[in-house]
Amino acid sequence: MSTLQHISLTSSLTAIAAACVLAGCGGGDSSSSSTTPTPTPAPTAAMLHGVVNSSLLVSGSATTPTIQAGYYQGATVCYDSNNNGICDASENPVTTDSTGHFALPMAGMGAIIADVSATAVNTANSKATGSHIILRASAAQVTEQSTGTVVVSPMSSEIQRMVEANSTDYQTEKANLATRVGVTAAQLLSDVTTVTGTAQTALLQEANALYNRFAYATKKFDSKELYPDALAVAGGDPELTGLAHVTPATATTADTRTPITFLQAQQAAFNVEGIPRYDSVFIVMLENKGTTTILGSAYAPKINAYLQAGNQFTSYFATGNPSEPNYTALGGADDFGISDDSQWNCDATGANAVQDLPLPDNTQPGLASSPFTTTCTQTAAVNHNIVGKPNLFNALTAKGLQWRTYSESMNPGQDFRTDGVADAAVTATDNVYAPGTLGGNATQIGTPGLVLPMPAGLYKTKHHPGMAYQNVRSAPEWKFSNRTLGGGQWDANLLNGKKYAVPANYVVDQFGADLQSGAVGQINFIMPDQCDDMHSISVPGTPSGTASDCSSGNNIITRGDNYVDALVKKIQASPLWANRQKRVAIVLMFDEGTATSGFNSCCGWNVSNSTVATPLKQNADGTWSQDTSVNNYAKGNRGHGESIFAVLTNQPNAPKGIKDSDPYSHFSFVRTLQDMFQLADPANDASYMNRSKYTEKFIANNILNLPEYAGSADTHFDSVRPMNHAYVIPATYTQKQSSDTQTLTPQVGPDATQAGVWAVK
Structure with missing residues (x-):
């Protein structure tokens, strides 16, 4: 039992015991003619219980990577009512205990975030994480798991990111992610420490890859980087405009980017x-x-x-x-x-x-x-x-x-x-x-x-x-x-x-x-x-x-x-x-x-x-x-x-x-x-x-x-660019080409379409 669960149960038992004393429970003179009314006990607030899962890469494996399962101790958890990726003071955040558990009031349930600071402890090795990561669980997941344990993890974060990226819903993307990982939908959002065998291995491998992404998303959010990345801006790199030692004809893109938001950072990391x-x-x-x-x-x-x-x-x-x-x-x-x-x-x-x-x-x-x-x-x-x-x-x-x-x-x-x-x-x-x-x-x-x-x-x-x-x-x-x-x-x-x-x-x-x-x-x-x-x-x-x-x-x-x-x-x-x-x-x-x-x-x-x-x-x-x-x-x-x-x-x-x-x-x-x-x-x-x-x-x-x-x-x-098709060749710019005996005709002006070669949709 977690510390918070123990406190909740102790409070309930204390209230019941006090009521019994006042009502004469468990003995006393049953013939007493006292007409003192029995007070009604104050109701105990219903609590939502959950855990924040961690993974830990252990270096040095001669075969498949060794990844261990655990929890985050000292993570800040709250209902993110304004969806800004921050546990504001008004959202009454709580802290996970030594087993990664947290409890939040059932009242006002919604999407949850777990803010894991660099000083939070990964119980897989009992050391500070050393990096900042924000994980989350959607309101739909919270509702679905409200009678048991809500599991906040890279998997829960990925499901909601996919919902937002694809304009779909929780059940669709939960099934899609389970298919991607090769586990059942029930295993996907289970406490990974309780899963065994090949299913746990598959979950930990995916969790590790997703951890890297969401830690990177958090870094971009914390730094308030401009969105999108400079070399992904349609037209060309806006950071070149006005810069010395670059070709003027290819450095004409205005920079209209703004500081990245939490939701943008989640997508940009992928x-x-x-x-x-x-x-x-x-x-x-x-x-x-x-x-x-x-x-x-x-x-x-x-x-x-x-x-x-x-x-x-x-x-x-x-x-x-x-x-x-x-x-x-x-x-x-x-x-x-x-x-x-x-x-x-x-x-x-x-x-x-x-x-x-x-x-x-x-x-x-x-x-x-x-x-x-x-x-x-x-x-x-x-x-x-x-x-x-x-x-x-x-x-x-x-x-x-x-x-x-x-x-x-x-x-x-x-x-x-x-x-x-x-x-x-x-x-x-x-x-x-x-x-x-x-x-x-x-x-x-x-x-x-x-x-x-x-x-x-x-x-x-x-x-x-x-x-x-x-x-x-x-x-x-x-x-x-x-x-x-x-x-x-x-x-x-x-x-x-x-x-x-x-x-x-x-x-x-x-x-x-x-x-x-x-x-x-x-x-x-x-x-x-x-x-x-x-x-x-x-x-x-x-x-x-x-x-x-x-x-x-x-x-x-x-x-x-x-x-x-x-x-x-x-x-x-x-x-x-x-x-x-x-x-x-x-x-x-x-x-x-x-x-x-x-x-x-x-x-x-x-x-x-x-x-x-x-x-x-x-x-x-x-x-x-x-x-x-x-x-x-x-x-x-x-x-x-x-x-x-x-x-x-x-x-x-x-x-x-x-x-x-x-x-x-x-x-x-x-x-x-x-x-x-x-x-x-x-x-x-x-x-x-x-x-x-x-x-x-x-x-x-x-x-x-x-x-x-x-x-x-x-x-x-x-110079070098990622192969993303973001750069648009100006109409007046003639590309250099090979000058050997098999020269191809240099292109003048942009491609017929600017779709990315690696695009998935």
């Missing part, structure tokens, strides 16, 4: 910089084909069909050439000077020395075939082991979210940190016929009966977005979060492998299993092998010959097109995709374009291929200065050509056929993912990783430390 929250994103990585190679190609009809059926970014630029700098940039919004495909330990010395102990070389048990080498040569001394820099993988883990990389055609038993090796014991037959792409007739491309042993390098570490980051490879969840991807030509015989000891119960396609169970991450990078990603690879045949569709040319485009189609259909056939209350997206993209020279990229790149670029570091006083610790940094971020970027979502009411022609890059995509999963705060530039913070405003304010931007002829083109 739509950071105009990017809506998603539950899972699948990023299918393809190789080495620019926009003009794929767009409209008769050899890639399926990718082109997805471009038309979904949404697309038509001015999306790669970061560099060859592959590795692009993958590194996709993992953390910078390539740190890398401009080659050398192994992740190359030139890693001093403060950047490799910390993987032991190294995954052939001296380790079970890795006799490991191709890892501790030495390598390259033309410039560029460190390939990035130490201590922020990245998407660590950022997700720190929030209690999950990531996955799914890689195809790995040797069973090999280490993820090493490339695949040739194995003659694993064979496949050649693909003899290519599906008809011109005229609908299949074309013979291979040799009947040709046997293909598994070649070396089908799986390449250079195609892993987290590989260059030491703090990703050293993370507790590294092995758990790296998984296999099926669909390869050699899948059927992979378990015959002889180069490594095949692990017991080895799963060739963990991706397929995870899709069915729902055990995917929030961000999932999907890396086909070098035959299926359009990269090309030499595959010797037996008795002679070469794999018919793993080399360059149209055959490998068709092969990759078919593989992408199979992947998309596999995701779309999963229970995860079918759960429309979960927001799921598929991204189809290429690592690089086909540019050769000139102004080949945009959006955070090293402008004009300068030799003076230096990363920045934030000082203790909040200012920025140059970080000279990255050797040969200026050799990176050179930019490359335009490439395909398509977005498909499972949201039936989402806009389709949208084309956003504003220029974006890998850095823009990283910023977008940070917004999508609330890994950063637009009010704090330092919260955005590496070059994803290089907005026009940031560049202008730090121009003295960013000399590569001093000569920029178009700061809009050269």
Whole structure:
């Protein structure tokens, strides 16, 4: 029994006892002729009882995040009669006890808020929360639970937020959220400490993600930030108007924003910089084909069909050439000077020395075939082991979210940190016929009966977005979060492998299993092998010959097109995709374009291929200065050509056929993912990783430390924005484009529609 319940009961018993004394209850002379009237006891006020649930992320898990359940002690609770998100003195707030319980008078029931201060205690670890969060329960929920215990939690807050966002009602959104989480409606709003098993795990995972959002909403409300975020304002960034060192033609938006309200803050936290929250994103990585190679190609009809059926970014630029700098940039919004495909330990010395102990070389048990080498040569001394820099993988883990990389055609038993090796014991037959792409007739491309042993390098570490980051490879969840991807030509015989000891119960396609169970991450990078990603690879045949569709040319485009189609259909056939209350997206993209020279990229790149670029570091006083610790940094971020970027979502009411022609890059995509999963705060530039913070405003304010931007002829083109379609291209503004031999026609004026590519309705 809570303290408040005990006090209420004690008061009632005292009143009854007093009445009995006055009335002569329980004994005395029954023949007494006293005519003294029996006083009527004062009625005891009916009380509404409830709890405020907490969750606690425990860091260090090597598998799924560990999240504990508890209560908030010392939270202020009241009926929020004016719906302003504040427990005003006139609303007679109460405080939760050591078990998170509170009691409010039944009279005047309505919506409740729980104001959890930074000094309130989370009973899951008996420590102060350290942050401020406002949770709430709707009047409808309070009425429904009034005869039992009202549970205030991130779940109760989310239901009411959804009601307001969708103009629906409590019962509808309670059912919708229960479907999203995968629990019953009764479990959804139960005291989470009383729920057990998989239901509690699912509730705590969602509660943790929602806690992050509502704490962020409270921060925005407390700070009275202007609404909406500057880079979500329709037309363009209003903070640029009148600012020096920006392109005047693209800085014309008036700032009419006002301080954010409580209800606006609740919605804004789920739509950071105009990017809506998603539950899972699948990023299918393809190789080495620019926009003009794929767009409209008769050899890639399926990718082109997805471009038309979904949404697309038509001015999306790669970061560099060859592959590795692009993958590194996709993992953390910078390539740190890398401009080659050398192994992740190359030139890693001093403060950047490799910390993987032991190294995954052939001296380790079970890795006799490991191709890892501790030495390598390259033309410039560029460190390939990035130490201590922020990245998407660590950022997700720190929030209690999950990531996955799914890689195809790995040797069973090999280490993820090493490339695949040739194995003659694993064979496949050649693909003899290519599906008809011109005229609908299949074309013979291979040799009947040709046997293909598994070649070396089908799986390449250079195609892993987290590989260059030491703090990703050293993370507790590294092995758990790296998984296999099926669909390869050699899948059927992979378990015959002889180069490594095949692990017991080895799963060739963990991706397929995870899709069915729902055990995917929030961000999932999907890396086909070098035959299926359009990269090309030499595959010797037996008795002679070469794999018919793993080399360059149209055959490998068709092969990759078919593989992408199979992947998309596999995701779309999963229970995860079918759960429309979960927001799921598929991204189809290429690592690089086909540019050769000139102004080949945009959006955070090293402008004009300068030799003076230096990363920045934030000082203790909040200012920025140059970080000279990255050797040969200026050799990176050179930019490359335009490439395909398509977005498909499972949201039936989402806009389709949208084309956003504003220029974006890998850095823009990283910023977008940070917004999508609330890994950063637009009010704090330092919260955005590496070059994803290089907005026009940031560049202008730090121009003295960013000399590569001093000569920029178009700061809009050269800076980073979230991919939200908020910027409206002025009628008089001609966008810069790639100047290679495959130049696309520059766009003049705005897009036909300004709908967001990621929009869900």
